[in-house]
Amino acid sequence: MxxxxxxxxxxxxxxxxxxxxxxxxxxxxxxxxxxxxxxxxxxxxxxxxxxxxxxxxxxxxxxxxxxxxxxxxxxxxxxxxxxxxxxxxxxxxxxxxxxxxxxxxxxxxxxxxxxxxxxxxxxxxxxxxxxxxxxxxxxxxxxxxxxxxxxxxxxxxxxxxxxxxxxxxxxxxxxxxxxxxxxxxxxxxxxxxxxxxxxxxxxxxxxxxxxxxxxxxxxxxxxxxxxxxxxxxxxxxxxxxxxxxxxxxxxxxxxxDAEGASKDIKVEVVNAATEDDAVEVGRSIARNNLLKCAIHGEDPNWGRVLSAIGTTKAAFEPDRLNVAINGVWVCKNGGVGEDREKVDMRYREVHIVADLAAGTETATIWTNDLTADYVHENSAYSS
Amino acid sequence: MxxxxxxxxxxxxxxxxxxxxxxxxxxxxxxxxxxxxxxxxxxxxxxxxxxxxxxxxxxxxxxxxxxxxxxxxxxxxxxxxxxxxxxxxxxxxxxxxxxxxxxxxxxxxxxxxxxxxxxxxxxxxxxxxxxxxxxxxxxxxxxxxxxxxxxxxxxxxxxxxxxxxxxxxxxxxxxxxxxxxxxxxxxxxxxxxxxxxxxxxxxxxxxxxxxxxxxxxxxxxxxxxxxxxxxxxxxxxxxxxxxxxxxxxxxxxxxxDAEGASKDIKVEVVNAATEDDAVEVGRSIARNNLLKCAIHGEDPNWGRVLSAIGTTKAAFEPDRLNVAINGVWVCKNGGVGEDREKVDMRYREVHIVADLAAGTETATIWTNDLTADYVHENSAYSS
Missing domain, CATH: 3.60.70.12 (L-amino peptidase D-ALA esterase/amidase)
Structure with a gap:
């Protein structure tokens, strides 16, 4: 149509x-x-x-x-x-x-x-x-x-x-x-x-x-x-x-349909002070190559999420941050939360929630994992 | 010592x-x-x-x-x-x-x-x-x-x-x-x-x-x-x-010694209006995943360099930008320059020069290519 x-x-x-x-x-x-x-x-x-x-x-x-x-x-x-x-x-x-x-x-x-x-x-x-x-x-x-x-x-x-x-x-x-x-x-x-x-x-x-x-x-x-x-x-x-x-x-x-991707990642930032903060944090998480590799390896590596949040200017206190991956709050108050073994990452869609505990605004950024196929498809091996 | x-x-x-x-x-x-x-x-x-x-x-x-x-x-x-x-x-x-x-x-x-x-x-x-x-x-x-x-x-x-x-x-x-x-x-x-x-x-x-x-x-x-x-x-x-x-x-x-890297990339930004501009442009180029994949594939893809420059706030006019890769000015005045076939990329070190034609300041950023090995080493395949 x-x-x-x-x-x-x-x-x-x-x-x-x-x-x-x-x-x-x-x-x-x-x-x-x-x-x-x-x-x-x-x-x-x-x-x-x-x-x-x-x-x-x-x-x-x-x-x-x-x-x-x-x-x-x-x-x-x-x-x-x-x-x-x-x-x-x-x-x-x-x-x-x-x-x-x-x-x-x-x-x-x-x-x-x-x-x-x-x-x-x-x-x-x-x-x-x-x-x-x-x-x-x-x-x-x-x-x-x-x-x-x-x-x-x-x-x-x-x-x-x-x-x-x-x-x-x-x-x-x-x-x-x-x-x-x-x-x-x-x-x-x-x-x-x-x-x-x-x-x-x-x-x-x-x-x-x-x-x-x-x-x-x-x-x-x-x-x-x-x-x-x-x-x-x-x-x-x-x-x-x-x-x-x-x-x-x-x-x-x-x-x-993203090239080479094996996971679609929904990065949802909640309780931000402003919508701009939520977007900035979501984008920083979505662009973190180390995290994107971890998601590809089905590794619920919340430390890389915190590390990405830490590079932004958004309003937050490091020891109040919470992160959920596929429904499991693996990071609570900036430290270890629920058992990461509980996180099921077998499916194509991965849902990350970053709770800034700084307000009521929210934004969602969509991205993909970083894969060897991405590298291959974008390397234009000239041979 | x-x-x-x-x-x-x-x-x-x-x-x-x-x-x-x-x-x-x-x-x-x-x-x-x-x-x-x-x-x-x-x-x-x-x-x-x-x-x-x-x-x-x-x-x-x-x-x-x-x-x-x-x-x-x-x-x-x-x-x-x-x-x-x-x-x-x-x-x-x-x-x-x-x-x-x-x-x-x-x-x-x-x-x-x-x-x-x-x-x-x-x-x-x-x-x-x-x-x-x-x-x-x-x-x-x-x-x-x-x-x-x-x-x-x-x-x-x-x-x-x-x-x-x-x-x-x-x-x-x-x-x-x-x-x-x-x-x-x-x-x-x-x-x-x-x-x-x-x-x-x-x-x-x-x-x-x-x-x-x-x-x-x-x-x-x-x-x-x-x-x-x-x-x-x-x-x-x-x-x-x-x-x-x-x-x-x-x-x-x-x-x-960067993990998984096969190329060391020297990004030299010249003729910038300020040193901050030069650093911002250098960093933008150094962080462009598509360019890093292209370098891995030994593809002198200057379009990705221009695309990365274009996302910055630095002072420049798009139709005055010049880019050299390993000494060959593949982009002149924002368009096609010397023959890209002349670029020899067989060696580990790759030298990119981005000429902003906007001043006299310069900065050099060092980075690596993006490889399948990087993805493998950072995916923590849990098996």
């Missing part, structure tokens, strides 16, 4: 020849209206790929008619020529769709530092435009895969309106690749400002809290397009909740 | 039975004077082990007569009982040496969250005191090893005075272990304040810039003791340079 679950959208996915293996690598999503409201959230990396710089600009209008996405090349760190290529891609889509280039967002994913094969990409845009369909959502989702083992889609429908979407990304773990691209669509009748508010609220507590390996991409893009085709203007809270639910579902799918 | 290279020091190393495998695990270093000046630098982790809390206190006097060090247990996250154990260790050393407990620093390294076997440790202190010798420096260096494959010592001698030392630590990479302990000794005739100044200046540009896996220990301790036995008071600059040289040598030895 993907990006065509909501009314007022068509999509296509084709093999343009950008990927040498002949797999699908170019997707097109078109808003057929009546509305063209849109919002976007982009990587906070200061080294931004050309398509990110372009799409940030065109989105300032609060409107979009089409999105061109390619896998097989990130078009990042490619200088002025890279930006010209993104511009040419938007121009081509505008030409074949009979719109302006300023209505077209561009997303790219793949290797950093390599120019795109424009002689293949531009004909691909034309071919995709010829295959646009109200049932094209799944093909579009497949065409944006890089090292993803599965394509990722999600849909929530409520009283006469729908939010759907597609995502690509294997955690943040792709080998040499820029990572997360997400396009969400809705047929709700809402303006760009409302979309922007709902999208920022949703990504803040979903995609922003997925942290597989702490490596921030140059290309991350999350777009939300509204066609208004349902004729329904939902209450803001209901709409925001639907956007959050779709983002949460897609974010979970990214974690579950 | 180690901690007994300088005149006015004795040392010993014994197997107290703290380690189950019977290896040496307890060291004692004693300053026989005439001076007892001392300084120390400790982990900035807010979760500090009991021996760190104790040693920080006793060092406030600017004097120390003895240091007891044990491997086989970090005495971290062990609550009030852990602190009592550290206190009892200092009391025992004071008793057998005929001094006060407030003249004794304590250092521990090993598993976090486990109480020390005091019934073995205290007799061990007594036995070590009986074996103190002016030639005991090497035995002491051996007794503080955990997963270190070699013991680490260094000595610099100048005009009638000497700075020597020992270190333990396998990068920051030890499995479940707290990591770096260093004891430096000198027979220079200097007061505690001068030692403190020289030690802080040295650690800031040596141990503080070794970052194998970004995981900060609960037990890191670097001590510098001066006996004054040479009768020489060197010029400050000459002394500070000798301390820096010994710290640099020991720091390099830590990097070369």
């Amino acid at each position: 993907s990006v065509t679950a909501a009314k007022g959208f068509t999509a296509a996915g084709v093999a343009a020849g950008i990927k040498e293996n002949g797999n699908p690598d170019l997707a097109l999503v078109v808003n057929t209206g009546p509305r063209r409201a849109a919002a976007g959230v982009f990587t906070s990396n200061r080294v931004k790929a050309a398509p990110v710089l372009w799409s940030e600009q065109v989105l300032k209008s609060g409107e979009l008619t089409a999105v061109v996405l390619n896998s097989g090349g990130a078009n990042a760190c490619t200088g002025p020529k890279g930006f010209q290529d993104t511009h040419a891609t938007a121009e081509k889509a505008a030409e074949v769709l009979g719109i302006g280039a300023g209505e077209v967002a561009v997303c790219s994913t793949g290797l950093i530092g390599v120019l795109l094969p424009m002689d293949k990409l531009l004909p691909g845009v034309e071919r995709a435009a010829g295959q646009l369909s109200e049932h094209g959502g799944e093909k579009a989702a497949i065409a944006i895969k890089t090292t993803d083992t599965v394509h990722k889609t999600s849909v929530v429908s409520k009283d006469g309106w729908t939010v759907g979407g597609m995502a690509k990304g294997a955690g943040m773990l792709a080998p040499g690749l820029a990572t997360m691209l997400v396009v969400l669509t809705t047929d709700a009748d809402l303006d760009g400002a409302t979309l922007d508010k709902a999208l920022r609220a949703a990504t803040r507590v979903t995609f922003d809290r997925v942290d597989s390996d702490g490596c921030m991409s140059t290309n991350d893009t999350v777009l939300l397009l509204a066609s208004g085709a349902s004729g329904v203007t939902p209450e803001y809270d209901a709409f925001a909740e639907a956007v959050r639910a779709v983002c949460d579902d897609l974010g979970q799918q990214l974690v579950r | 180690s901690v007994t290279a300088a005149k006015g020091f004795t040392a010993a190393g014994v197997a107290a039975g703290i380690k189950e495998n019977g290896n040496p695990d307890l060291a004692l270093v004693v300053n026989t004077g005439p001076r007892r000046a001392a300084a120390g630098v400790f982990t900035s982790n807010r979760v500090k082990a009991a021996p760190v809390l104790w040693s920080e206190q006793v060092l406030k006097s600017g004097e120390l007569t003895a240091v007891v060090l044990n491997s086989g247990g970090a005495n971290a996250c062990t609550g009030p009982k852990g602190f009592q154990d550290t206190h009892a260790t200092a009391e025992k050393a004071a008793e057998v040496l005929g001094i006060g407990a407030g003249e004794v620093a304590v250092c521990s390294t090993g598993l976090i969250g486990v109480l020390l076997p005091m019934d073995k440790l205290l007799p061990g202190v007594e036995r070590a005191a009986g074996q103190l010798s002016e030639h005991g420096g090497e035995k002491a260096a051996i007794a503080i090893k955990t997963t270190d494959t070699v013991h680490k010592t260094s000595v610099v001698s100048k005009d009638g005075w000497t700075v020597g030392g020992m270190a333990k630590g396998a990068g920051m990479l030890a499995p479940g272990l707290a990591t770096m302990l260093v004891v430096l000794t000198t027979d220079a005739d200097l007061d505690g304040a001068t030692l403190d100044k020289a030690l802080r200046a040295a650690t800031r540009v040596t141990f503080d810039r070794v970052d194998s896996d970004g995981c900060m220990s609960t037990n890191d301790t670097v001590l510098l003791l001066a006996s004054g036995a040479s009768g020489v008071t060197p010029e400050y600059d000459a002394f500070a340079e000798a301390v820096r040289a010994v710290c640099d040598d020991l720091g390099q030895q830590l990097v070369r």
